[in-house]
Amino acid sequence: MVLLARKPRLWHSKTMTHDAPRNTLPRLDESLLTHLPPFSRLDRRQIRTILDQASSRRYDTGVQIFNEGEPADRFFMLLDGYVRVVRITATGEQVTALHIPAGQLLGIAKALGRDTYPATAVTAAESIALSWPMRLWDEFVSEYDGFATETYKTVGLRVGEMNNRIVEITTKQVEQRVASAILRLVNQTGRKVDGGIEIDFPITRQDMAELTATTLHTVSRLLSGWEKQGLVQSKRKRIKVRDPHALVLLSQP
DNA sequence: ACATTAATTATGT
DNA sequence: ACATAATTAATGT
Numbered sequence: 482m483v484l485l486a487r488k489p490r491l492w493h494s495k496t497m498t499h500d501a502p503r504n505t506l507p508r509l510d511e512s513l514l515t516h517l518p519p520f521s522r523l524d525r526r527q528i529r530t531i532l533d534q535a536s537s538r539r540y541d542t543g544v545q546i547f548n549e550g551e552p553a554d555r556f557f558m559l560l561d562g563y564v565r566v567v568r569i570t571a572t573g574e575q576v577t578a579l580h581i582p583a584g585q586l587l588g589i590a591k592a593l594g595r596d597t598y599p600a601t602a603v604t605a606a607e608s609i610a611l612s613w614p615m616r617l618w619d620e621f622v623s624e625y626d627g628f629a630t631e632t633y634k635t636v637g638l639r640v641g642e643m644n645n646r647i648v649e650i651t652t653k654q655v656e657q658r659v660a661s662a663i664l665r666l667v668n669q670t671g672r673k674v675d676g677g678i679e680i681d682f683p684i685t686r687q688d689m690a691e692l693t694a695t696t697l698h699t700v701s702r703l704l705s706g707w708e709k710q711g712l713v714q715s716k717r718k719r720i721k722v723r724d725p726h727a728l729v730l731l732s733q734p
Numbered sequence: 735a736c737a738t739t740a741a742t743t744a745t746g747t
Numbered sequence: 748a749c750a751t752a753a754t755t756a757a758t759g760t
Contacts, residue, residue, distance in 0.1 A: 655736070685752065696737060701753060717745055717752060737760075744753070 517584050522627035535611040546602040553590035553598045555612040559583050562608025563682040567601045577691045579642055582670050585635060591618040592636050606682040650694045658693040659703055661732035667722050676723055683718035
């Protein structure tokens with residue numbers, strides 16, 4: 482299996498050297514959670530007990546973390562990487578609802594009053610996530626100050642984003658949709674590189690097409706055109722924005 | 735205004 | 748060498 486063949490690469494470890502291969506991740510440090518909004522108001526002791534109940538796992542890119550309709554037995558905190566939340570239409574097409582960056586909760590079915598996952602979560606890059614059994618959810622909500630308000634805040638933001646997408650898809654035209662999709666991704670996950678800002682995880686034309694409800698061909702044509710005008714620069718699975726403002730103009734006619 | 739089909743090329747292991 | 752990704756042109760609704 483691929484997962485076992487690869488060396489476990491932990492958070493931001495490009496320059497790190499590994500002493501020895503491990504089959505389990507190292508003991509979790511409290512600093513992993515202290516800065517993350519749902520846990521930021523907690524003291525060390527509380528975070529310790531939270532971590533002791535967590536299990537941590539590393540995922541290759543393109544791996545499902547959970548599937549739509551499954552009983553939601555665990556909820557997750559993404560520590561590193563990106564996941565896309567995907568729904569399958571009646572015709573079997575994939576539609577990407579949104580992307581979740583590191584530092585956010587996912588699979589929080591309980592927060593939506595559900596006991597099954599409402600969508601499928603697939604890693605968009607190599608990722609690491611903590612998870613807890615869902616029975617702890619109510620405990621977290623009641624015991625830990627700020628946990629509930631923060632998570633419901635992000636839930637609100639996410640449904641807002643999905644609503645925006647629906648409005649976009651039904652009203653705006655394709656060029657405007659992919660323009661604003663790129664801008665959203667850049668705002669959420671953008672990483673400054675020399676000539677501009679780059680989407681921080683590998684994303685194909687097909688992925689963009691699923692995000693914007695179009696075809697990979699249209700996406701390809703648009704990106705090629707924008708590249709010639711110097712708006713963006715893209716190679717395989719990478720999109721860099723050189724002129725965000727111009728994209729903003731394209732996204733709102 | 736956009737999708738679909740198909741053929742061709744580029745790119746990463 | 749092979750599979751996957753991207754481009755490009757032609758044709759269709």
